[in-house]
Amino acid sequence: MANRDDLSLFVREALIAGKSRAEITTALLHAGWSPPEVGDALDGWDETPFSPPVPKPRAAVSARDFFVYALTFAVLILGAFNLVIVLQALIDLGFAEQDHAADREIRWGVAVLLTTVPLYLWLTLRERRKLARNPALRRSAIRKWMIHIGLLLAALTLLGDLIATIYALLTGDLTAQFLLKAGAVVVIAGGIFLYYRSVGQQADRR
Amino acid sequence: MNKILLILLLGLVGGAITGGLFVVGGPGRARAERQDTVRLADLRSLHTYLRCPGRSKRLLPVALDDISYCPGSLGAAGEAPNFRDRVSNESYVYTRLDDHRFEICATMALDLAKVRGRLVYEKGVVWRAQNVICLPGDNEVHTR
Numbered sequence: 001m002a003n004r005d006d007l008s009l010f011v012r013e014a015l016i017a018g019k020s021r022a023e024i025t026t027a028l029l030h031a032g033w034s035p036p037e038v039g040d041a042l043d044g045w046d047e048t049p050f051s052p053p054v055p056k057p058r059a060a061v062s063a064r065d066f067f068v069y070a071l072t073f074a075v076l077i078l079g080a081f082n083l084v085i086v087l088q089a090l091i092d093l094g095f096a097e098q099d100h101a102a103d104r105e106i107r108w109g110v111a112v113l114l115t116t117v118p119l120y121l122w123l124t125l126r127e128r129r130k131l132a133r134n135p136a137l138r139r140s141a142i143r144k145w146m147i148h149i150g151l152l153l154a155a156l157t158l159l160g161d162l163i164a165t166i167y168a169l170l171t172g173d174l175t176a177q178f179l180l181k182a183g184a185v186v187v188i189a190g191g192i193f194l195y196y197r198s199v200g201q202q203a204d205r206r
Numbered sequence: 207m208n209k210i211l212l213i214l215l216l217g218l219v220g221g222a223i224t225g226g227l228f229v230v231g232g233p234g235r236a237r238a239e240r241q242d243t244v245r246l247a248d249l250r251s252l253h254t255y256l257r258c259p260g261r262s263k264r265l266l267p268v269a270l271d272d273i274s275y276c277p278g279s280l281g282a283a284g285e286a287p288n289f290r291d292r293v294s295n296e297s298y299v300y301t302r303l304d305d306h307r308f309e310i311c312a313t314m315a316l317d318l319a320k321v322r323g324r325l326v327y328e329k330g331v332v333w334r335a336q337n338v339i340c341l342p343g344d345n346e347v348h349t350r
Contacts, residue, residue: 086222106226191215198208
């Protein structure tokens, strides 16, 4: 069975042989390749009369990208999780004075935020400067994956929050305290979702 | 748009850190809370020592640090409870109300009126003054 490298090679040779894109598409579909696979393979070569066919830049994967983006997202997730903890502990203290555990949660959360937020900002701004200098880095596959993993986690968090709110409603536990705590999750997860969706759309446009 | 979102999220983080530190206080406050928790634990140990559970009815000691009063309440190696505040090194205040009723008190580091319920408030603790708490008791009940 042929793999994607064979497919790309076939498209290259077909273009060199002077076949049109429509003819190549028909042949590949007949051979059993799916339309997205065919589209991807043809998109790998620039539509120009120049011969041999000119390859388009492809998303790259590098260990350095993995380190930077994985660290950025780990810091983001840790910071967001602890921001929720601090806000929820503050809400708990607003409703019940005697909560010694809330003090510990707030101190731990503040310690995490004071560490992760400056690190996240430094990593993000440093990356933004690099991307401005070298737009080719936007094609990093790891970067795209991390953006979409971030979106997935934020969406799942919002989903879980909605389920918990509906469950609390059905069980009669939907208090003002619960709503405020659920609202804190919506603001943080929603903010992260919108931020990364915007970053992802920018990356897709370029 | 993402710049505005980033600024809003950073504002939320700043608010959470400021609000959190405002509510729980700084390192000095945390240290004082921990010291007060130890003082309360010391008062509980002294309360048990003075009640001397399991012993026949006997007169309360005149001085708090009389370790012959209740040998059964000493630790496995014969160690006595802390008669003194470990921070100020002053003796906890023992008041012998009569032959069998007593009160043991400690001066806490935090002003209890200001920290309200967020310091450990437990059953049997009586708030005597601005930052003084006491554990009253008697040694007439001899079972735990």
